[in-house]
Amino acid sequence: MEVIWFLFFAVLLTGYFALEGFDLGVGLLLPVLGRTRESRDRMVAAMAPFVLANEVWLVAVAGTLFGVYPRLEGEVLFGLYPLVVAMLLSWIVRDAGLWFRRRLDGGGWRGFWDALIAFGSLGLSFGWGMTLYAAATGFTSSPVNPVGVLLGVLVTLLFAFHGWTFLAWRTPGAFGAVRSGRALLLSGLVSALPAAGLLVGAMPYLLEHSAPAATLNVLSVMALPFAPVMLGAQVWVWRTFRPGKGAVPLPSFF
Known part of the structure; x- marks a missing residue:
């Protein structure tokens, strides 16, 4: 049973990096590719249908971590307390930007919330890299050191590349590139490599310290029993909003 739950946790964590990675990547690219309000609207509209489905994976990761590996709860929450709080705030800021940017029509209003989307995406991406470093060292070293910072930069760059590939797949040619679904799958696998590497190294510890x-x-x-439901919902979202299913709308909630 320990092996089954480890595999389940591994799928959830790497799946989160591969899926939420492009959402965060698009947010990181807003100041770079979103030179006009119309282009920023198009970028947000491209990722909007996928955001909530992708965030479910993070909730599942947290639930599995604290349920299956309870000894890690204290190490994560207390050993990395400032970093965890910063990442939670970044998550709130990013989602608040997505929800509030279209509540008013002024350029200044949207620009403010777009900046928060980019800032929150940066905080989450960078924070994940530092968290992976802390976990790889057994939470014995502070993530605020050259190696932790470099890993934060690496994860941020991988997410940005994944976001760019997603835009080139979802809105072909709109931002100067066209990419296939196979290229998007490859960039997702690359984005998940840091998490996969951590899991390979941590496998003996996790198996030994399971509940x-x-x-x-x-x-x-x-x-x-809920895993097939989550997987089925994810498949439905991708089939419904894949390229070629019509124009990319601007959802009312974003």
């Missing part, structure tokens, strides 16, 4: 078998059995009954 008791009785707890895992209860979690299996409660959680695993």
